[in-house]
Ligand SMILES: Nc1ncnc2c1ncn2[C@@H]1O[C@H](COP(=O)(O)OP(=O)(O)O)[C@@H](O)[C@H]1O
């Protein structure tokens with residue numbers, strides 16, 4: 001039988017899905033064990049047990065000076081920046097996408113501009129943002145907004161233009177104004193797309209956030225990672241990396257469930 | 271003065287002529303079938319009636335009005351597909367026909383209640399009350415087109431434009447749709463323009479059948495001349511004209 005026709009059963013599929021994780025873990029444990037036997041003081045590959053201990057300490061034990069648990073502080077600060085930036089981007093791209101997709105004048109005005117803007121590497125703008133907006137929260141949020149809005153706008157505008165012409169004409173024959181067409185015909189149909197765009201953009205948003213926090217901040221997940229790098233605290237870094245991954249995963253899952261629930265008419269299309 | 275008058279209409283895209291010298295006068299409540307070879311400009315003619323595009327030359331007026339510049343509630347339309355809104359339920363699609371011309375496209379309070387009642391009556395009429403809360407994607411092709419026609423009628427247009435409305439349906443469903451449309455016509459006395467590629471359908475449903483074709487043909491440059499109405503058949507009385515001439519002119523009878 002051809003390879004393309006070999007399909008794993010359910011238990012085999014689950015096992016296969018778990019396999020890469022198990023292999024990474026085993027490889028790491030072995031490598032860590034080898035290094036620690038050679039030199040018990042080695043900090044590069046802390047034993048999995050050490051990482052679990054560190055994680056417990058980071059999640060529960062308050063900092064001696066500030067009496068606060070730093071990991072939670074970092075988490076809240078980073079999530080606020082991330083969600084702030086992503087929310088602003090979502091709103092902006094929705095408004096711009098609808099305008100570009102529906103209004104020929106807006107299309108002429110913006111589409112070239114946004115195409116060029118999306119070519120600018122956002123991280124190269126980071127120094128400018130720090131100069132203009134200072135080292136506070138604004139520059140970090142703006143970096144995320146600049147980083148992900150052009151892509152989302154272009155995609156949403158494209159989606160609006162892909163709405164069959166028949167529907168737009170039909171709405172006009174029912175007396176709908178441009179505003180009503182945007183609100184009642186186009187907007188509901190691109191909302192699912194907006195959510196999938198946000199899901200796709202979250203990866204870049206995290207990247208921009210961690211980069212901005214690494215350069216200038218005094219709290220935040222990215223800030224902490226780059227701070228403890230100086231002490232080679234691999235156990236702390238790994239805990240943070242795993243924590244960020246978990247957060248990203250949960251946000252993605254929440255958005256996916258939201259999309260399923262909020263747009264029942266999409267399901268029928270699948 | 272006829273209800274819809276099309277006067278010397280030309281249409282061209284770039285330097286390609288599509289339609290030329292189209293003249294036709296249509297009375298209120300007439301059902302006009304439009305046939306012609308594929309690509310000869312039938313949909314283009316319908317788009318101009320709809321005011322989705324404007325003629326290169328000439329005038330199209332309803333009851334002596336100006337040539338419209340954009341689609342409006344005077345002209346209802348049903349396309350072959352995509353004529354209903356996929357994100358609204360069947361019932362909401364009908365209510366949209368009453369609410370889309372309001373601010374924010376919504377109705378409130380008693381107006382909403384009344385629109386809902388009318389929607390339910392229409393649902394009954396088009397036989398879709400059992401799927402009122404479903405989304406169009408879960409409906410069969412015939413049901414979707416019934417919904418589209420019901421939606422267009424709910425807005426009470428002066429003229430109804432149908433562009434191959436049954437073209438994507440299987441033959442059995444198509445026959446059911448013919449009966450449905452004929453009944454609906456008898457009830458409403460709507461003026462209808464329907465494009466079809468099915469001659470039987472054209473003569474069965476229409477009072478008149480307009481044939482679009484190119485009267486002039488340049489073998490060197492097919493885009494030089496456009497199509498026009500080459501035949502205008504009386505399709506009443508099963509397509510045999512003058513069957514009721516004695517009713518109209520009793521003095522002609524010999525006895
Ligand atoms: N917007 C347009 N721009 C350029 N050419 C068009 C446009 N719309 C239609 N045409 C051309 O006009 C001709 C007539 O099209 P159409 O009216 O759709 O024919 P049909 O009789 O099959 O409905 C076709 O050759 C088509 O390619």
Ligand SMILES: [Mg+2]
Pocket residue numbers: 312313314
């Ligand atoms: Mg056509």
